[in-house]
Amino acid sequence: MPGTKLDDIDRMILAELQADGRMTNVELAKRVGISAPPCLRRVRTLEEQGFIQGYHADVDARELGFEVQVFAMVGLVSQAEADLSAFENRCLSWPLVRECHMLNGEVDFILKCVAPDLRSFQRFLTEQLTSAENVASVKTSLVIRGAKDEPGVPFDVLEERLAMEA
Amino acid sequence: MPGTKLDDIDRMILAELQADGRMTNVELAKRVGISAPPCLRRVRTLEEQGFIQGYHADVDARELGFEVQVFAMVGLVSQAEADLSAFENRCLSWPLVRECHMLNGEVDFILKCVAPDLRSFQRFLTEQLTSAENVASVKTSLVIRGAKDEPGVPFDVLEERLAMEA
DNA sequence: CCTAAATGCGAAATAATATTGCGCGATCGT
DNA sequence: ACGATCGCGCAATATTATTTCGCATTTAGG
Structure with a gap:
């Protein structure tokens, strides 16, 4: 069960939600090219299967006094x-x-x-x-200064990789 | 302008959205004890002022083949x-x-x-x-294994800190 | 090759949620 | 004390989420 393969649309959904976790479902559906209901079903499935482990706001620690x-x-x-x-x-x-x-x-x-x-x-x-x-x-x-901080998956690399196999 | 102080409700909002970035605004409002409209206004302000820098889905890299x-x-x-x-x-x-x-x-x-x-x-x-x-x-x-991975701000520490000052 | 079950989509209807527009009370500075 | 400012919440409206259901495509047999 927790090994079901993902298709292109699933990967697009993951990429979009990684980039903007608060995107509305209709906007998400539009971007990945399907209608809202199946899009929402896919998101729920991705959550249940653990591909999506949660959603978080990026809070600026410095602004809150953690220098x-x-x-x-x-x-x-x-x-x-x-x-x-x-x-x-x-x-x-x-x-x-x-x-x-x-x-x-x-x-x-x-x-x-x-x-x-x-x-x-x-x-x-x-x-x-x-x-x-x-x-x-x-x-x-x-840490003197941060130059890059993008937790998550490099979906561009993933795509190249899948293109190779095909 | 970008130094406006936050009150308790703002901090609660930040803590809640850090924990669950997809929480609906009505649920958020309920939790922080105000009604939906002012709650949404606060969220927008926090975003504009940079306290919230974005929202992201936590995508499981391993499941996607990044071992x-x-x-x-x-x-x-x-x-x-x-x-x-x-x-x-x-x-x-x-x-x-x-x-x-x-x-x-x-x-x-x-x-x-x-x-x-x-x-x-x-x-x-x-x-x-x-x-x-x-x-x-x-x-x-x-990395052999991950034991803890909770990017963000420790709001419990922040509260203690503010309690001291008072 | 055909059929039946299974899968996934999308239209339409309904339920929730987000967002806007005010009016009201509290607070602040004078 | 008083007018201005700020932030709240109610009520109305616009969007979005979610459910329901029928249809097309695919899949596994027979």
């Missing part, structure tokens, strides 16, 4: 599965940690964090992160 | 402003690069990349990224 963004590379003492997931759970409970990814290589995790200012972050860093159980090392890097 | 996610740390030869922005522009043109942040410290940039498979990524890495002008070093780390 600081930091990447933290974390090394653990033990990489036993129980210890890995223990650390992941701790990350889930830290609101300043927005992303947590397990990596291969020297570093075990990379975290993307936000904070109102450097002081707040330093306090989080020393009182929470570095002093957390099983944490061996933490290296942090301040 | 690989990689962080790349890039060091440049020259950090002159012209060279920095030249590199940023190149990142903008690479669809596999979804995020590009300039950092302090030893590394100049961190990139978040996606690719259909390792082979595709290796090719991008060798043919594009490492061979790009002014690039001195690239270290990559494969």
Whole structure:
């Protein structure tokens, strides 16, 4: 069931909603070239099947007073599965940690964090992160400026790829 | 003008739309405790003022065939402003690069990349990224698994913060 | 090759939602 | 205290979402 293949229209829908998640269904239908009812059915199906996992407004963190963004590379003492997931759970409970990814290589995790200012972050860093159980090392890097931030799927690449197969 | 302060209702709106960007305006109005028309006006204002920068569907990259996610740390030869922005522009043109942040410290940039498979990524890495002008070093780390991915603002932290001031 | 089930579309009707146009009370500055 | 300003909510209208249903196309047998 959760492996049903998508057709061109489905991919167009995903691309459009990734670009503008609040587009009305009639506008969406117009763009992908079908009428509103089947378009809405497709969207619902894509949601149910997990191709669409949710919709979010992009809120400007800086405007809201979160001036600081930091990447933290974390090394653990033990990489036993129980210890890995223990650390992941701790990350889930830290609101300043927005992303947590397990990596291969020297570093075990990379975290993307936000904070109102450097002081707040330093306090989080020393009182929470570095002093957390099983944490061996933490290296942090301040984000000086963001040049690109487009989470999601590069649909143009996907299309090229499918064109190849045909 | 773009510094107008937000009140509690505005922040609630932002929090709700960050959590569910497709919520209807009437539902939103109900949740924040005002009627629909003023609620819609507030949303529009928040959009115009840039507090809301857009809306996006969360599309599952894996389901669409992008199995690989990689962080790349890039060091440049020259950090002159012209060279920095030249590199940023190149990142903008690479669809596999979804995020590009300039950092302090030893590394100049961190990139978040996606690719259909390792082979595709290796090719991008060798043919594009490492061979790009002014690039001195690239270290990559494969994402083994994701533990947390909640882009946006931690509104719970923001509330605590505002409660302090009062 | 033909038929029956299944699939997906679109027109039309109905239910919700978005959006506009006011009038009203609260707040603010003088 | 008073006029101006601001933001709310009611009511009316315009759009959109959602359901229902019949039709065409495809699919799997026979």
